[in-house]
Amino acid sequence: MKLPLSRRARSAPLPGIVGAARLDIRTKNLLKRLRPGDIAIINHLDLDRVSAEALVEAGVVAVVNAAPSISGRYPNLGPSILVEAGIPLVDQVGMEVFARVAEGDTVRLDGGVLYRGEEPIAAGVVQTAESVARATQEARAGLSTQLEAFAANTMEYLRRDRNLWLDGVGFPDLATDLEGRHVLIVVRGYQYREDLQALRPYIREYRPVLIGVDGGADALLEARYRPDIILGDMDSVSDMALRSGAELIVHTDREGRAPGAERLERLGLRAQVVVAAGTSEDVAMLLADAKGAQLIVAVGVPQSLEEFLDRRRSGMASTFLTRLRVGAKLVDAKGVSRLYHPPRPQVWPSVLLVVAGLVAFCAAVAATPGGSGLLESVSAVWNDLLDWIRDVVT
Secondary structure: OOOOHHHHHHHOOOOOEEEEEEEEOOHHHHHOOOOOOOEEEEOOOOOOHHHHHHHHHHOOOEEEEOOOOOOOOOOOOHHHHHHHOOOOEEEOOOOOHHHHOOOOOEEEEEOOEEEEOOEEEEEOEEEOHHHHHHHHHHHHOOHHHHHHHHHHHHHHHHHHHHHHHHHOOOOOOOOOOOOOOEEEEEEOOOOHHHHHHHOHHHHHHHOOEEEEEOOHHHHHHHOOOOOOEEEEOOOOOOHHHHOOOOEEEEEEOOOOOOOOHHHHHHHOOOOEEEEOOOOHHHHHHHHHHHOOOOEEEEEOOOOOHHHHHHHOOOOHHHHHHHHHHHHHHEEEHHHHHHHOOOOOOOHHHHHHHHHHHHHHHHHHHHHOOOHHHHHHHHHHHHHHHHHHHHHHHO
């Protein structure tokens, strides 16, 4: 029996993308809960590349942002990554979405409108490849403003942390000896998996001290390395990494804030504290330099101007000054993997050595009283084997 037209229309699937809502005002916290097929609801002004790559890797089917994903302050890289991956991105839906949607709700995104069933609950601006490219181009014109702000931040950073930056004063004593050794600092950032894979021969030969910066400790465990030191505010590192036996150093700002420090107390783990402005990865580099590291290899850290701006604009001054301070000691992981090649054993000299040894052995055997008889027996067996092979083939 055919259904009436009205009932058939009601039973037809509604248009758009359907998924479970996962939401958090901090993208870093949300990433831990995402599953393939989810719709991520975030509040992330100027979505950065690392967060966007993590959203793609989590398998979300759409991203709804309460804030502008690209505001025009600088050419951030996150929106283009989502768009190129084919993940719909809707911007500026407003903070009200966090009050109207609960974690795990089944929601539907159709165009720029977010629905729960047939009820619209938020609406925003759909980002396309064209709109992202246009906004990025316009943002490049604002780089001069960002560089002026960077100059001001640099002077402020020097005023507050000059003793730490110039003389290494303020770092705790370490149980791990860094003097004269190579140090590998891992940040869960740009292409960290590829860099760690490329560095395997280098790590195997030089055995560097392994420092994981927050989630970089989990990146080391993922690559089957145990970190020697974990440094950071401890908000994005797993309990398993914290319990791995690494030396723990909590990085706090001048106000003493470290989001993950309470976790260490709950886990019963002891840690030392370093108070410094700037980013944790910069503090790790300054620590390695102050403790006498011969070479510092960095994994997952920003390199280009756009990457510096994209990651932590407020910490850009410390990043720049840290690289000035560390100087020639600092090498990016990509440079190491391109320049360093483990020595390969030469095959032909080994073959010639084996052949020469066999010839010498045969000559020595032939010179003994029973050696000639033994060689004749071996020769007979060899000839019988060749005859048998010929019979089988023919």
